[in-house]
Amino acid sequence: MKKSNKFAVGVDLGGTYIKFGLVSSDGKIVSKSFLESKAETGPDAVIKQIKKGVSAIIEQSNVKINGIGIGAPGVISVKKGTVENPPNLPGWGKVHLGKIIQKEFDIDTHVENDANAAAIGEMIFGAGKKLNSFVMITLGTGVGGGIIFDRKLFRGETGAAGEIGHLSIDFNGAKCNCGSVGCIEAYSGNNYIIHDVLRDYESQKSSLVFKLIENNLDLLTPKVISQAAEQNDNYAINVINNLGTRIGYAMASVANLLDLTTIIVGGGVSGFGTRLLEAIENGMRERVLQSLKPRVKVISAKLSNDAGIQGASSLVFYKS
Numbered sequence: 001m002k003k004s005n006k007f008a009v010g011v012d013l014g015g016t017y018i019k020f021g022l023v024s025s026d027g028k029i030v031s032k033s034f035l036e037s038k039a040e041t042g043p044d045a046v047i048k049q050i051k052k053g054v055s056a057i058i059e060q061s062n063v064k065i066n067g068i069g070i071g072a073p074g075v076i077s078v079k080k081g082t083v084e085n086p087p088n089l090p091g092w093g094k095v096h097l098g099k100i101i102q103k104e105f106d107i108d109t110h111v112e113n114d115a116n117a118a119a120i121g122e123m124i125f126g127a128g129k130k131l132n133s134f135v136m137i138t139l140g141t142g143v144g145g146g147i148i149f150d151r152k153l154f155r156g157e158t159g160a161a162g163e164i165g166h167l168s169i170d171f172n173g174a175k176c177n178c179g180s181v182g183c184i185e186a187y188s189g190n191n192y193i194i195h196d197v198l199r200d201y202e203s204q205k206s207s208l209v210f211k212l213i214e215n216n217l218d219l220l221t222p223k224v225i226s227q228a229a230e231q232n233d234n235y236a237i238n239v240i241n242n243l244g245t246r247i248g249y250a251m252a253s254v255a256n257l258l259d260l261t262t263i264i265v266g267g268g269v270s271g272f273g274t275r276l277l278e279a280i281e282n283g284m285r286e287r288v289l290q291s292l293k294p295r296v297k298v299i300s301a302k303l304s305n306d307a308g309i310q311g312a313s314s315l316v317f318y319k320s
Contacts, residue, residue, distance in 0.1 A: 007063045008316035009054055009107075011070040012308030013046070013114060015039050015088030015141035016190075020053040021306070022061050023313035027125035029306060031060055042091040050097075051104055058105065067108040067316030068101060071117030071308050073142060075160045081111040087165075087177040087185070088142045110315040114138070114308055115162055116153055118266055118301070119146025120318055121311025123153075126302035127264050134262040135254055136301070137164055137247070138308075139269035142177075143185040147258065165189070167250045184250040188243055190269055194220055197239060208233035226272050237275065244276045248283015248298075255288050255296065266301030273300075 005024040012019040014037060021032035035053050038045040050070070058065060074086030081098015083089075102109035112120075119136035122128040128136075128148060136146040145164030147154040155161050165185035166178050173182025174192070186192055198217055201210065208228040213219040228236035255261045263284070265277060281298040288296060301307050 006066040008066055008313040009057050009068045010309040010313030011050060011054060012312055013070060013072040018049055018053055019309050020057050021309035021313065022057050023310055025317050027310055029309060031057065032309060039089050043095050046089060047100060050101065054105065065107055067110060069312040069315035070097060070111045071114035071312040072097060072111060073114050075158065076111055076113045077159055078112060083111065112315050115144025116146040117311035117315060118307040119148050120153055120314050121303055121307045122264050122301055123148050124314050124318065125310050126307065127299055131262060133260055134264055135260050136264045136266065138267035139188060140190055140267040142189050164250060164254060167253055169246060169249050184247060187246045190222060193222060193243065204235050207235040209236050222269050222271060229275060240272045240275050241279045244279020245283040248280040249287050251280060252284045252287030255284060255292055261292050261295040261297060263298045264301050265298060266307045270300060
């Protein structure tokens with residue numbers, strides 16, 4: 001590791017877990033950890049977890065910390081460091097997260113939308129290093145997006161650009177946590193996937209999905225579905241294909257609007273692998289404008305589950 005490297009603490013704030021990492025300016029993760037977000041108990045509890053995790057990273061490090069970067073869901077005011085109405089963090093409203101954390105540690109703190117942070121991480125350190133423009137989609141508890149155009153993050157007028165998870169693919173569809181209906185997140189978020197599979201239990205009892213967990217439905221996770229699909233379980237394969245097709249339809253709308261056809265897919269649910277990527281690409285090709293079809297390309301995030309940490313830390317070094 002270069003002696004000239006600077007160091008930042010990256011915080012990836014999710015609806016289920018908060019991930020923390022000490023990251024160098026060349027993208028190397030020196031140390032990392034995670035804590036439950038405790039999102040259901042409100043913002044005070046979540047902020048307490050953030051402080052706990054950041055404090056532990058700082059105490060374990062023996063280098064100067066140049067800044068703290070936080071990737072958070074919801075609409076972010078980069079200048080004010082506020083997080084507003086994150087769909088999977090109940091009771092937040094508008095929280096001045098940046099000021100709270102900066103005051104706690106007396107370290108320069110930057111806050112950005114989590115998917116935007118992941119997109120920056122992929123642009124600097126990952127699958128987007130050689131790309132001028134792309135759209136990042138993150139699949140986890142929720143569905144996020146980040147738009148990179150000419151090597152710059154596009155935030156929109158208020159910082160809300162890239163909320164791909166809240167594109168509606170069915171105006172009479174399922175209710176989403178954001179308050180709307182038919183959002184792609186209502187079909188593709190981790191909790192929604194599990195809910196849908198559990199709903200099929202009676203009709204799909206013979207599936208390997210349920211055999212792998214010995215019919216203990218509390219053990220059902222996307223990883224179990226992926227394992228069943230790898231063993232050619234038809235039901236698991238259909239779950240992944242249907243998921244990818246829906247996401248592909250949403251991304252076709254993004255491509256038609258922005259004329260951006262390279263999609264980088266990250267987040268925990270992206271662990272479904274090549275089968276999911278192919279289904280997304282096929283869904284996109286089915287719905288994009290004819291002139292865009294040859295250019296459609298869907299690739300996996302290189303930074304995997306560390307994209308959020310590395311992207312958040314890069315907020316300290318990246319100047320848009």
